[in-house]
Amino acid sequence: EPEVTQTPSHQVTQMGQEVILRCVPISNHLYFYWYRQILGQKVEFLVSFYNNEISEKSEIFDDQFSVERPDGSNFTLKIRSTKLEDSAMYFCASSESGGATKVVFGPGTRLTVL
Amino acid sequence: GQSLEQPSEVTAVEGAIVQINCTYQTSGFYGLSWYQQHDGGAPTFLSYNALDGLEETGRFSSFLSRSDSYGYLLLQELQMKDSASYFCAVRPPNQAGTALIFGKGTTLSVSS
Numbered sequence: 001e002p003e004v005t006q007t008p009s010h011q012v013t014q015m016g017q018e019v020i021l022r023c024v025p026i027s028n029h030l031y032f033y034w035y036r037q038i039l040g041q042k043v044e045f046l047v048s049f050y051n052n053e054i055s056e057k058s059e060i061f062d063d064q065f066s067v068e069r070p071d072g073s074n075f076t077l078k079i080r081s082t083k084l085e086d087s088a089m090y091f092c093a094s095s096e097s098g099g100a101t102k103v104v105f106g107p108g109t110r111l112t113v114l
Numbered sequence: 115g116q117s118l119e120q121p122s123e124v125t126a127v128e129g130a131i132v133q134i135n136c137t138y139q140t141s142g143f144y145g146l147s148w149y150q151q152h153d154g155g156a157p158t159f160l161s162y163n164a165l166d167g168l169e170e171t172g173r174f175s176s177f178l179s180r181s182d183s184y185g186y187l188l189l190q191e192l193q194m195k196d197s198a199s200y201f202c203a204v205r206p207p208n209q210a211g212t213a214l215i216f217g218k219g220t221t222l223s224v225s226s
Contacts (some may be wrong), residue, residue: 029158031212033212040217042219043157043201043214043216043219048210048213055167055212056211056212056213091157098210101147102162103159104159105156106156108155108156109153
């Protein structure tokens with residue numbers, strides 16, 4: 001079964017540094033997402049992306065966050081100036097459509113901000 | 115806004131049946147989904163209810179009643195590997211309607 005892949009699996013950074021989290025969504029999927037999960041808490045929606053632009057974003061997705069599809073396969077999340085509270089698991093996901101009943105999640109990148 | 119309430123923990127023994135409830139307060143949504151998450155893993159899709167009623171997928175079934183603002187996930191013939199967190203989620207119709215809003219999750223522990 002097709003999978004969403006993410007790199008790196010674990011990223012450690014210093015507060016104030018920029019990080020880029022990378023994802024390869026499923027090839028025939030059209031909608032891409034980033035979600036985050038702070039340890040022990042629920043999964044939270046950050047942003048959805050379709051046709052090379054943001055479709056929807058949450059209040060969490062402020063000016064320090066940005067997303068990009070630099071080529072035909074990769075999808076990235078950039079955090080410009082990391083804060084301690086950005087430490088979380090970041091999941092990339094994709095779906096065939098925006099209204100798809102099934103969203104496929106990647107294995108996640110654990111971001112630790114020191 | 116949206117609010118989804120689930121029990122925080124449920125325990126059961128192998129072979130048993132367990133029901134995980136999800137009550138919600140939301141102005142509207144496209145459907146109720148259920149995801150499973152093993153410790154340290156990614157959420158994986160289990161089921162989706164667009165309409166009221168029961169949807170069955172093998173050992174798992176899901177139910178939705180929009181009039182009661184209530185849904186549940188039913189797990190039958192429990193196995194040790196079913197020990198995981200289970201999240202209900204909805205897609206609100208605001209903005210583009212693409213966001214999944216998750217509940218806080220229910221940790222299921224299955225013992226032998």
